[in-house]
Amino acid sequence: MASAEEVAEEAERRDIRDRWLLSAPALIIIFLAATGPLLIVVIYSFLTPGPYGDVVWKFSTDGWLSVVMQRDIFDDTLVFADAHLSIFWRSAKLSFMTTIFTLLFGFPTAYFIATRPTRQRNVWLFLITIPFWTNLLIRTFAIQEVIRNEGIVNTVLIKLGIISQPIQMMFTDFALMVGMTYVYLPLMVLPLYASLEKIDFRLVEAGYDLYANRFQVLRRVIVPLVKPGIIAGSILVFIPALGAYVTPRVLGGTKNMMLGNLIELQFGQGRNWPLGSALSLSLMAIVMVALLFYVRSAGRQGGAHG
Amino acid sequence: MPEQPGKSAIEVRGVRKVFGTGESQVAALDTISVSIRENEFFTLLGPSGCGKTTLLRLIAGFDFPSAGEILLHGQDIAPLPPFKRPVNTVFQNYALFPHMTVAENIGFGLEMLGKPKADVKARVAEMLKLVKMEALSGRRTSQISGGQQQRVALARALAPQPKVLLLDEPLSALDFKLRKDMQIELKRLQHETGITFIFVTHDQEEALTMSDRIAVMSSGKILQVGTPWDIYDKPAERFVADFIGETNFLTAAISGMANGKARATLKSGATIDATVAEGFQPKDNATVVVRPEHAKLTSSKGDLSGTVENIVYFGTDTHIHVRLDSSEAFTVRQQNTRSAGCGFERGDKVGISIGNDAAQVLRD
Numbered sequence: 003m004a005s006a007e008e009v010a011e012e013a014e015r016r017d018i019r020d021r022w023l024l025s026a027p028a029l030i031i032i033f034l035a036a037t038g039p040l041l042i043v044v045i046y047s048f049l050t051p052g053p054y055g056d057v058v059w060k061f062s063t064d065g066w067l068s069v070v071m072q073r074d075i076f077d078d079t080l081v082f083a084d085a086h087l088s089i090f091w092r093s094a095k096l097s098f099m100t101t102i103f104t105l106l107f108g109f110p111t112a113y114f115i116a117t118r119p120t121r122q123r124n125v126w127l128f129l130i131t132i133p134f135w136t137n138l139l140i141r142t143f144a145i146q147e148v149i150r151n152e153g154i155v156n157t158v159l160i161k162l163g164i165i166s167q168p169i170q171m172m173f174t175d176f177a178l179m180v181g182m183t184y185v186y187l188p189l190m191v192l193p194l195y196a197s198l199e200k201i202d203f204r205l206v207e208a209g210y211d212l213y214a215n216r217f218q219v220l221r222r223v224i225v226p227l228v229k230p231g232i233i234a235g236s237i238l239v240f241i242p243a244l245g246a247y248v249t250p251r252v253l254g255g256t257k258n259m260m261l262g263n264l265i266e267l268q269f270g271q272g273r274n275w276p277l278g279s280a281l282s283l284s285l286m287a288i289v290m291v292a293l294l295f296y297v298r299s300a301g302r303q304g305g306a307h308g
Numbered sequence: 309m310p311e312q313p314g315k316s317a318i319e320v321r322g323v324r325k326v327f328g329t330g331e332s333q334v335a336a337l338d339t340i341s342v343s344i345r346e347n348e349f350f351t352l353l354g355p356s357g358c359g360k361t362t363l364l365r366l367i368a369g370f371d372f373p374s375a376g377e378i379l380l381h382g383q384d385i386a387p388l389p390p391f392k393r394p395v396n397t398v399f400q401n402y403a404l405f406p407h408m409t410v411a412e413n414i415g416f417g418l419e420m421l422g423k424p425k426a427d428v429k430a431r432v433a434e435m436l437k438l439v440k441m442e443a444l445s446g447r448r449t450s451q452i453s454g455g456q457q458q459r460v461a462l463a464r465a466l467a468p469q470p471k472v473l474l475l476d477e478p479l480s481a482l483d484f485k486l487r488k489d490m491q492i493e494l495k496r497l498q499h500e501t502g503i504t505f506i507f508v509t510h511d512q513e514e515a516l517t518m519s520d521r522i523a524v525m526s527s528g529k530i531l532q533v534g535t536p537w538d539i540y541d542k543p544a545e546r547f548v549a550d551f552i553g554e555t556n557f558l559t560a561a562i563s564g565m566a567n568g569k570a571r572a573t574l575k576s577g578a579t580i581d582a583t584v585a586e587g588f589q590p591k592d593n594a595t596v597v598v599r600p601e602h603a604k605l606t607s608s609k610g611d612l613s614g615t616v617e618n619i620v621y622f623g624t625d626t627h628i629h630v631r632l633d634s635s636e637a638f639t640v641r642q643q644n645t646r647s648a649g650c651g652f653e654r655g656d657k658v659g660i661s662i663g664n665d666a667a668q669v670l671r672d
Contacts, residue, residue, distance in 0.1 A: 202403065204399055204401065204403040205403050205405060205406075207368075207370050207390070207397075207399070207403065208397070208399060208403040208404075208405070209405075209416075210369070210370070210389065210390040210391050211368060211369075211370075211390050211391070211395075211396055211397045211465075212391075212396065212416050212417035212420055212464070212465075212468065213391045213392075213417055213420040213421050213468065214391055214416070214420045215389075215391050215420075218420055222416075222420075223405060226407040227406070227407060
């Protein structure tokens with residue numbers, strides 16, 4: 003007869019086995035869905051482009067090479083693909099600026115919501131999420147309607163006699179920044195609010211009491227306390243902004259391309275799927291570096307508060 | 309006694325504070341005037357909701373009065389923001405900055421005042437020594453105990469050498485033993501720094517043991533200001549007498565007032581001498597209070613007579629609850645000795661004698 007100890011051990015083993023068996027279907031689907039397409043992208047990046055899109059099953063590193071280099075069409079020498087590099091740089095720059103602008107607009111918004119009475123806060127948060135109800139494309143076209151040459155802003159300014167010629171806003175970096183900031187603002191506000199809401203506002207009073215003026219209280223008390231929210235919000239905005247596609251396409255036009263548009267181009271008119279795949283993977287690499295930075299600084303934060 | 313205007317650290321003149329609007333308007337402070345002297349340990353005592361914390365917040369500058377003025381050494385500070393007032397606060401839950409070390413917390417105020425780094429460092433070291441926290445200066449505030457946080461909060465508020473230190477129930481989060489230690493510690497700090505302390509508490513014992521003077525507050529009003537001795541022995545109103553310590557209330561007819569004393573004829577027919585509260589308006593019937601330890605139980609006939617209802621032993625003393633013949637309740641506190649019991653039993657017919665200096669006539 004089995005001892006009580008053996009029975010307990012057997013029961014525990016069975017418990018663990020059952021848990022794995024029961025979650026296996028979900029785990030398999032998640033694993034395949036996550037790694038399958040990615041694997042295809044990795045394989046495609048090492049193949050040769052076909053003449054009408056698609057790929058020819060012939061190994062080639064040209065896809066990766068053309069991310070940063072391009073072959074001169076006359077003498078086959080390799081030169082830096084400054085067109086690609088400038089789009090990378092542009093994307094990083096615009097995403098960074100989007101992050102800064104959403105932070106500048108999002109912080110006061112989140113602060114305002116966090117300092118409302120508890121019952122009002124949910125209403126304000128609800129209002130913040132309303133734009134999500136409409137399709138991104140439609141919202142972007144709505145912005146276009148506001149800032150285009152015959153749009154609301156220019157029409158009003160001309161009617162008022164302030165300007166005689168419409169101001170060109172469409173297809174500029176300004177248009178792009180307006181659109182991107184608008185689209186990603188909620189992603190900044192929500193984590194900032196989550197951090198601000200947890201602040202004990204007596205600390206703010208303590209700051210005032212100890213001769214810190216409003217700016218000093220913000221810089222020395224509030225900002226350090228909401229740092230986790232600032233980092234989380236920045237990551238949430240920066241990453242999707244880096245791969246933004248719709249907003250730059252509609253508001254930025256073809257001159258002001260971003261990485262997302264460049265990748266799309268390779269799978270469309272460019273007919274260079276290996277290059278598109280390599281560009282996608284490069285974008286992913288940048289995102290991972292950014293995330294690594296986030297995890298490390300968040301870890302430091304947690305350790306410091308121990 | 310008349311105040312000398314120049315000698316008061318804080319002078320509150322006709323201050324009113326109203327919260328809310330329209331129908332839901334609540335007067336947290338109802339036209340209060342009080343003068344707090346320099347180098348004084350002044351306590352605002354009252355139950356929660358009496359307005360004591362509101363008054364403290366007005367002095368600190370976190371809220372602004374709806375009417376009236378607050379003078380600090382003769383200068384009206386009511387319109388100034390908190391960071392422009394030479395007044396610091398020790399918060400109820402300390403409100404230490406969690407992202408700074410103990411030393412950084414203490415140095416914060418000095419840093420904000422723009423003091424040179426070396427001065428800040430020296431002053432922080434001095435404050436750490438004063439509150440005996442030198443060993444923990446590099447710790448985060450989350451890594452120290454409640455009592456230690458209390459010391460850091462004190463050091464942080466004292467470091468910029470404020471003219472007045474405000475303390476908002478700073479001991480309420482501590483356990484009994486630690487609270488006793490901190491009471492002594494606070495008195496020592498007040499003595500060593502010579503700073504005016506304004507201390508808010510709902511604990512009457514804490515107020516009696518620590519304060520130079522106490523203001524008893526209720527429903528947005530200050531009922532009485534005086535030394536602990538005044539407040540305890542010469543309460544002006546029923547609320548004050550009831551809130552501080554235990555007491556007996558008797559109805560009496562008042563006759564013949566002279567030199568702050570009156571003849572009070574009790575329901576039992578006995579007539580006693582009683583001191584009269586300030587602001588007493590002559591009237592026929594008034595309330596007389598007698599502290600339980602100021603009355604004496606006798607087996608012969610005294611000023612009052614009644615039956616022993618209950619006897620409660622407290623270690624140091626015994627409380628004997630008597631039902632008077634006039635059906636009023638009366639408690640006598642009797643010091644215990646080792647050898648004998650209290651000498652009375654439940655159901656005994658007893659007399660109570662009230663000394664000539666034991667009774668006080670209330671003004672309400």
